[in-house]
Amino acid sequence: MQQRHHPLLSASLGTQREIISYHFGPPSSRQVYIQAALHGDELPGVAVAWYLKQKLLALGSDNRLAAQITLVPVANPIALGQHWHGTHLGRFDTASGQDFNRQFPALGPALAAQLTPRLTQDPEQNRLLIRQAIDDYFNSHPPVTELASQRHTLMQMACKADLMIDLHCDWEALPHLYTTPQAWPAIEPLARYTGSEVQLIAEVSGGEPFDEACCEPWCYLLRTLGDRFPLPDGLLPVTLELRGVRDVDAGQAEKDANAIISALTLGGFISGEAPALPLLPHPAVPLAGCEYITAPHSGVILHRRSLGEWIMPGEVVADILDPLADKLTPLTAAFGGRLYARSGGRFATAGMLVTRLAGNEACREGDLLVP
Numbered sequence: 001m002q003q004r005h006h007p008l009l010s011a012s013l014g015t016q017r018e019i020i021s022y023h024f025g026p027p028s029s030r031q032v033y034i035q036a037a038l039h040g041d042e043l044p045g046v047a048v049a050w051y052l053k054q055k056l057l058a059l060g061s062d063n064r065l066a067a068q069i070t071l072v073p074v075a076n077p078i079a080l081g082q083h084w085h086g087t088h089l090g091r092f093d094t095a096s097g098q099d100f101n102r103q104f105p106a107l108g109p110a111l112a113a114q115l116t117p118r119l120t121q122d123p124e125q126n127r128l129l130i131r132q133a134i135d136d137y138f139n140s141h142p143p144v145t146e147l148a149s150q151r152h153t154l155m156q157m158a159c160k161a162d163l164m165i166d167l168h169c170d171w172e173a174l175p176h177l178y179t180t181p182q183a184w185p186a187i188e189p190l191a192r193y194t195g196s197e198v199q200l201i202a203e204v205s206g207g208e209p210f211d212e213a214c215c216e217p218w219c220y221l222l223r224t225l226g227d228r229f230p231l232p233d234g235l236l237p238v239t240l241e242l243r244g245v246r247d248v249d250a251g252q253a254e255k256d257a258n259a260i261i262s263a264l265t266l267g268g269f270i271s272g273e274a275p276a277l278p279l280l281p282h283p284a285v286p287l288a289g290c291e292y293i294t295a296p297h298s299g300v301i302l303h304r305r306s307l308g309e310w311i312m313p314g315e316v317v318a319d320i321l322d323p324l325a326d327k328l329t330p331l332t333a334a335f336g337g338r339l340y341a342r343s344g345g346r347f348a349t350a351g352m353l354v355t356r357l358a359g360n361e362a363c364r365e366g367d368l369l370v371p
Helices: 044-061 108-115 123-139 146-158 184-194 210-225 250-266
Strands: 002-007 018-024 031-036 068-072 163-170 176-179 198-201 236-244 284-286 290-294 299-303 316-322 327-332 337-342 353-358
Touching: 018 044, 018 146, 031 044, 031 146, 044 068, 044 163, 044 236, 044 250, 068 146, 108 123, 108 210, 123 146, 123 210, 146 210, 163 210, 176 184, 184 198, 184 236, 184 250, 210 236, 299 327, 316 353
Parallel strands: 031 068, 031 163, 163 236, 176 198, 198 284
Antiparallel strands: 002 018, 018 068, 176 236, 290 353, 299 316, 316 327, 337 353
8 A cells, every 4th residue: 555645735824734645456557536525524434435445455465456546535634624613614615615526627628639639549548648638737737726736636636547436425314326327337336235225317417526527538538539539438436425424333334335345346446256236225316306495484494204205296395493483384395206315404594405305307407416
């Protein structure tokens, strides 16, 4: 194992943060990238990453690693340090207000311009050229803020992988995941091993999240140059949501780490025999089929339905109680679906997202992710 330190651009005098990455396996054209806590207060993935680290060390000692695997247990040192009177603020950068999992750069057009004169008729040679071009891009576009420095550091490591696993969690939620239609067949075993109960699929979800930004260069090159050059299969992205923020448990973390090891084994990144595939609890559904139910006014959230329940159109999922106006407002599903995530708090401000349902049919357009 190699440990590498990636200093971030210092935001102010006397401060210096860094990202630490761990690298396993022999030199290989096959690469896997795994990170945790891109939203700094999403800690289940940090625990899983630590168990992964121990298991990858043992697998390396047994010469079972058939790929280079990069692990970043703490992907966001900026957010990890954001605390306000005992409350951890990990979703948004306090300096800019930006969501830490949005606004990652799109590399495709710049890479296409650089690579067009250099690509060959050998797909494996083209893979190496694309990876080198990714490095060249980031080396020639120095960041000007600490946040941009963090984004560049993570993307430069992740974009070159064949498989990228981004470990997140929600407020209160079932285990679920996000990926693209092209990647879903290869990602499905991971969904089965982890027991993911909702599989959300979108080509473009909006907002430039990390997972889509990592596969964007490969997709763009294939779309614009694939008719002229034999290009390799692109990066397979998956954002794995490990239940809710309070679901940090040693036994569950090790179980999730074992599930990821099983998926990597089945995918050939680790040698050996993978366990039998469990059944997939529920088939993949479009991200555009998710219904986001918000509070029309402020008040106390009184949930009526539980995680995992199927909600029919017209059914009430919660009430918003305003005790000053003696008002109890029901929150009613318009389209219905599986209740897979909801707010962890019990007080709503006007317009706050309270509950999310995953339906089988698309019902929305535009930006599809939670704001």
